[in-house]
Amino acid sequence: xxxxxxxxxxxxxxxxxxxxxxxxxxxxxxxxxxxxxxxxxxxxxxxxxxxxxxxxxxxxxxxxxxxxxxxxxxxxxxxxxxxxxxxxxxxxxxxxxxxxxxxxxxxxxxxxxxxxxxxxxxxxxxxxxxxxxxxxxxxxxxxxxxxxxxxxxxxxxxxxxxxxxxxxxxxxxxxxxxxxxxxxxxxxxxxxxxxxxxxxxxxxxxxxxxxxxxxxxxxxxxxxxxxxxxxxxxxxxxxxxxxxxxxxxxxxxxxxxxxxxxxxxxxxxxxxxxxxxxxxxxxxxxxxxxxxxxxxxxxxxxxxxxxxxxxxxxxxxxxxxxxxxxxxxxxxxxxxxxxxxxxxxxxxxxxxxxxxxxxxxxxxxxxxxxxxxxxxxxxxxxxxxxxxxxxxxxxxxxxxxxxxxxxxxxxxxxxxxxxxxxxxx
RNA sequence: GGAGAGGUGCCAGAGUGGCCGAAUGGGCUUGACUCGAAAUCAAGUGAACGCGCGAGCGUUCCGAGGGUUCGAAUCCCUCCCUCUCCGCCA
Numbered sequence: 001x002x003x004x005x006x007x008x009x010x011x012x013x014x015x016x017x018x019x020x021x022x023x024x025x026x027x028x029x030x031x032x033x034x035x036x037x038x039x040x041x042x043x044x045x046x047x048x049x050x051x052x053x054x055x056x057x058x059x060x061x062x063x064x065x066x067x068x069x070x071x072x073x074x075x076x077x078x079x080x081x082x083x084x085x086x087x088x089x090x091x092x093x094x095x096x097x098x099x100x101x102x103x104x105x106x107x108x109x110x111x112x113x114x115x116x117x118x119x120x121x122x123x124x125x126x127x128x129x130x131x132x133x134x135x136x137x138x139x140x141x142x143x144x145x146x147x148x149x150x151x152x153x154x155x156x157x158x159x160x161x162x163x164x165x166x167x168x169x170x171x172x173x174x175x176x177x178x179x180x181x182x183x184x185x186x187x188x189x190x191x192x193x194x195x196x197x198x199x200x201x202x203x204x205x206x207x208x209x210x211x212x213x214x215x216x217x218x219x220x221x222x223x224x225x226x227x228x229x230x231x232x233x234x235x236x237x238x239x240x241x242x243x244x245x246x247x248x249x250x251x252x253x254x255x256x257x258x259x260x261x262x263x264x265x266x267x268x269x270x271x272x273x274x275x276x277x278x279x280x281x282x283x284x285x286x287x288x289x290x291x292x293x294x295x296x297x298x299x300x301x302x303x304x305x306x307x308x309x310x311x312x313x314x315x316x317x318x319x320x321x322x323x324x325x326x327x328x329x330x331x332x333x334x335x336x337x338x339x340x341x342x343x344x345x346x347x348x349x350x351x352x353x354x355x356x357x358x359x360x361x362x363x364x365x366x367x368x369x370x371x372x373x374x375x376x377x378x379x380x381x382x383x384x385x386x387x388x389x390x391x392x393x394x395x396x397x398x399x400x401x402x403x404x405x406x407x408x409x410x411x412x413x414x415x416x417x418x419x420x421x422x423x424x425x
Numbered sequence: 426g427g428a429g430a431g432g433u434g435c436c437a438g439a440g441u442g443g444c445c446g447a448a449u450g451g452g453c454u455u456g457a458c459u460c461g462a463a464a465u466c467a468a469g470u471g472a473a474c475g476c477g478c479g480a481g482c483g484u485u486c487c488g489a490g491g492g493u494u495c496g497a498a499u500c501c502c503u504c505c506c507u508c509u510c511c512g513c514c515a
Contacts, residue, residue, distance in 0.1 A: 041475060045484045052484090055496035059443035068495080075495050244472090365473095376472075 001100055001362045008034060017106045020113060021324040030099065037092045044085040051078055101205070102212055105359040107324045108296075108333040114323030120336070121323065126307065127316030129340045134403040138343025139394040140274040143169060145405045146424040149275070160272075161264060161279045163390075168423035172409070173282070173393050175416035177257050180284040180309055180386055188305045190255035190286055195235035197258055198226035203238040206364035208330035208356075215265045218279075228261035232285035233383045240289050241364035244376045250368055251298060252289035255386065257282065275390045276348065282389035288382040291368065292358065295380035296333070299355040303335045306351045306386040312412045315395050316340040318347050332357045337387070339395040350391045353384030 007014055007030065015025040054075040061068045112121040143149025148169030154162035165173055184190040198220065204210040204227055209217065218228040229235055236254050245252070260283050271277035286305060290298045303319065310317045322334040331354035338347035358378040361367070367376040400408045406425035409417050417423070 038475080041484085045475065048484060049482095051495075055494095056444065058495050062443075072495055079495075 001359060002103055002106065003358070003362065004096075004100060007100070007103075014106065018104065020111075021104065021107050021327055022115065023104055025103065026099070030096075033092055033096050033099070037089070037096060040085060040089045040092055044082070044089045047078065047082045047085055051075070051082060054078065098211075101363075104329045105327075105332050105356065107327055108355070108357075110321075111327065111333050112321060112323045115325040117323075117326045119323040120326055121321045123319040123321050123335065125316070125318040126311060127314070127340070129316050129342065130399060132342065136342045136398070137401060137405070138274065138341075139397040140343075142397050142401055142405060142407065142424075143275075146407075148424075151274075158279075161277065163275055163278060168417075168420070169393070169397075171417060172396065172407070172413065172423060173389060175409075175413045176389050176392050176396070177282060177284060178416045179312075179413055180389070181255060181257055183309060183312070184255045184284070184286060184305060184386055188253070188286075188308075190253040190305075193236055193239070193254050193256040195232065195239075195256050195258065197229050197235075197261075199229055199235055199238070200226065203234050203241070206238050206241050207234050207360050208363065209234065212329065216263055218261045218263055229258060230262045231260050231385075232256040232258040232283060233287060236285060236287040237289075237360060237366075237381055237383060238364060240366040240379065240381075243366060245289070245366075245368040245379065247291070247368055247371050250289060250291050250379065251294060252287075254287045254289075255284060256287075257284045257389075259283075275394050278390060281391075284386050284389065286384050286386045289366065289379050290382065292377070292380050295355050295357060295382060298380075298382050299333065299335070299353060302382055302384050302386075303337070303353040306337055306353055306384050309387050309392075310337065310339060310350070313392070313396060313410045315392075315399055317350070328352075328354065330354075330356050330359050332359065335384075337385075339391070341395060341398050342401075343394075343398045348391065349388075350395065351385040351387045354382065356381045356383075 002014065011025075011027050011030060015027050018025050054071065058068050058071050058075075061071055112119060114120065137145075140149065140151075146167070146169060148165060148167045150164040150166065151162075153164045157164070181192055185192050201210055204217070209230060217230055220226040220228075235258070236256050239254070240252070260281055261279060264277060264279060267277060275281075286302055288298050288302055307317070307319070317337050317339045320336045320338055322328075322331075322336060327334055334352055334354040336349050337351035337353070339350040340346075341348050357380050360381045361378040366379050366381070368379050369375070370377045396410060396413075397407050400410065402408060402422070402425070404425060406422050408422045409420055414421060
């Protein structure tokens with residue numbers, strides 16, 4: 001959520017900045033609602049003040065043993081007026097808040113201008129795509145040959161966009177998770193967290209998935225409505241919801257491995273083959289809660305933490321700064337890490353690292369006490385995948401494949417694979 | 426699932442219809458005392474929002490949401506959460 005004060009005072013400026021990402025702000029409606037709100041709020045509070053005064057007078061009169069009937073007659077009807085004013089105020093505030101919750105974040109100045117992903121800016125590349133002296137296979141073929149990746153079985157169990165892994169591939173998948181968590185906790189200073197995979201609507205509102213993107217989520221149908229997390233960002237970031245942190249606690253660095261569940265509504269026909277786009281996948285997520293003046297530095301650092309994983313696995317990748325038109329709803333700036341997939345002869349997203357500045361913090365009321373002012377101020381939130389495990393498995397399989405269809409195990413994973421240097425040979 | 430207890434400020438804990446945003450104690454901050462510390466004494470110490478150039482004024486908040494009332498932390502209803510005991514269970 002953007003700062004309501006900013007919207008009030010610099011409406012045109014805000015509208016212009018949102019225009020950059022193709023969002024049209026209904027400034028007329030905001031101005032109208034805002035002036036209504038002001039008038040009604042003032043009136044309501046005056047009525048409340050009057051009621052409070054009268055009630056005190058009644059109390060005093062009663063205590064003094066006086067006749068309170070004249071006072072009661074005087075305030076008759078006040079209650080109705082007040083109720084009407086309150087209802088009106090609730091109505092306007094409801095409309096304003098719905099509108100505000102639907103406004104995306106303002107892109108940072110450094111975010112390149114553009115309509116869609118074709119305008120994203122490549123920031124740097126790491127590694128050279130390997131030259132194969134045999135015909136490369138994609139991970140689906142490799143997986144089938146190893147009898148370790150079974151989409152038919154998953155379709156029987158659940159439906160499309162699910163996978164079953166078996167044997168060495170299942171283990172390699174787990175090894176990746178272990179490697180990522182160990183690296184982030186032991187070398188990058190993140191605290192490992194175990195969190196709920198089902199969350200309530202408040203949490204999703206806090207990080208920005210609700211109210212606008214409900215169709216992307218899976219929800220339980222029982223009396224208690226839970227949502228399956230689409231990313232660990234939701235539970236982990238919401239740990240600081242409604243909390244005022246001590247300045248000394250910042251920065252907070254947390255990591256969690258969780259499954260992620262996404263309905264993938266609107267992605268029909270996209271990435272239907274293989275493990276790339278699934279309803280359920282594993283991810284190791286990094287989240288940082290930082291002081292406002294630290295957040296862009298922290299974004300660079302966090303992006304670096306994700307890159308380290310790719311580098312240690314020897315996977316070529318590039319870093320892309322998303323343009324204004326491709327930026328997610330809550331993000332002020334995002335770097336996507338795209339890994340080279342020989343099977344597709346393309347760089348594909350494997351991590352997304354974003355600075356949300358105070359956008360999520362405001363929705364969550366996540367604050368810290370600034371020692372300079374002594375006042376609570378909103379923190380900044382940053383997160384990124386470190387990494388998407390399923391896609392990393394795909395990348396390892398395709399980049400490390402051998403002519404005979406076996407997969408050589410990257411050195412850093414061997415300790416998690418019981419010392420195996422290759423699988424499927 | 427059954428039975429019971431409870432949710433109040435940073436913490437503990439009072440308050441059961443009216444000067445209660447909330448006693449008291451602890452903590453914390455500042456000051457006094459001290460060479461310094463401890464002890465002691467004094468003062469201060471919640472958040473959000475509105476109006477105002479400002480000093481300031483006002484509103485809301487005692488788990489959440491409704492209701493009763495001139496007036497609700499206090500009474501009524503619904504829900505959520507925590508704790509104890511029993512049962513069941515990975």
